[in-house]
Amino acid sequence: MGKQERGTRSRLSILEAAARVFDARGFDAASTNEILASTGLTRGALYHHFPSKEAIAVALLAAHDEALVIPDRQVKLQSVIDLTFEFGFRLQRDPVLRASVRLAVEQTSFPRPVTTPYEQSGAAILELLKQAQQQGEILPGVDLAEATSVIVGAFTGMQVMSQMYTDRRDLPERISTLWRFLLPGLANPGMISHLRITAPPERSDEPAPEEEPSAVATARP
Template sequence: MAQQERGKRSRRSILEAAARVFDERGYDAASTNEILARTGLTRGSLYHHFPSKQAIALALVEAHGEALRPPERPVRLQSVIDLTLEFARRLQSDPLLRASVRLTIEQSSFDCPPRTTYDQSFEAILALLQEADRHQEVLPGVDVQEAASTIVGSFTGLQTMSQAYSGRADLLERIGIFWKLLLPGIATPGLIGHLRTTLPDD
C-alpha cells in the first residue's frame, strides 16, 4: 500500500512539474530533462509512469475534464454560468488546468487526442443547456448546440485575451461581462434578473 501511495505521489509530482514547464515554455520548448529537474525523480521513475513527453501531455489534457464538473443549482442556466466562472477562477491558479488549455490552443508538434478539451467543454455546456431548455429557462427557438459552441469559443477567446493583457487577473470580470451581454439572447425574460454573473461569496 505504501508503495502504491508513493507511485501516486510520483505521478502527481511529474504532472505538476510538467504542467508548469508546458505553461511557461509551450510543448515544443519543454524537455523531459527540465521536468525531471523540477521533480527530483529519476528518469526511470518518469518512464515508469510516462513513456514520452507526449504521454505526459495527453494525461494533462485528460485532467481537463475534472474541471468541468457542473455545480448543482436549481436553475440550470445558473449552473452553466457558474461552471464557466469556476473554470476561470481555477485557470488563475491551477497549473495543470492552464497547461491543458495551452496544449490545446497552441500550434505545436503535440497531437491532441480526437476528444480534445474543446469537445469536453462543449459536451458539458450542451448537457446543461439541454436541461435548461427542458425546464423552460431558454428562449423558444434558441439552438442550444449553437449556444454551447458560442460559449466555448467565446470563453477560449476571452481567456486568451485575459492572459495577454493581465496574466488572467481580469478573467472573471471578462466572463461576467460576457454573460451580461449573452443572457438576453438565450434566457427567458423573467429569469434574467435572478441570474448571477459573478461567483457567490465564499
C-alpha cells in the same frame, strides 16, 4: 511511506513539473530534461510512469475533464454560468489545468486526442442548456448547438485575453461581462433579472492563493 504512495507522489510531481514547463514554454519547446530538473527524480522514474513527453501531455489533458464539475443549481442557466466561473477559478490557481488548456489551444506537434477538451466542455454545457430549455429558461427558437459553440468559443477568447493582459487576475470580471452580453440572446427576458453573473458566493470573497492543489492530486497512479 509505502511503495504505492511513493509512486503516486512521483507521478504527481512529474505532472506538476511538466504542467509548469508546458504552461510557460509550450509543448514543442518543453523538454523532459527541464521537467526532471525540477522534480529531483531520475529519468528511470519518469519513464516508469510516462514513456514519452506525449504520454505526459495526454495525462495533463485529462485534467480538463476533471475540472468540469457541474454546479448543482435548480436554474440550469445558472449552472452554466457558475460552471464558467468555477473553471475560471481553477485556471487562476491550478498549473495542471492551465497546461491542459494551453495544450488544447496551441498548434503543436502533439497529436490531438479523439475527444478534445472543447468537445468535453461543449458536451457538458449542451446538456445543461437542454435541461434549461425543458424548464422554459431559454428563448424560443434558440439553436442549442450554436449557443454552446458561442459560449465555449467566447469563454476561450476571454480567458486567453485575461492571460495576456493580467495573467488571468481579471478573469472573473471578464466572465461577468461575457454573460451580460450573451444572456439577452439566450435567456427568456423574465429569467435575466434572476440570474447572477458574478462569482458564486462561495468563491467571490476567497482570495487567490499562489497555487491550489492540482486537478490530478487525487488521481490514481
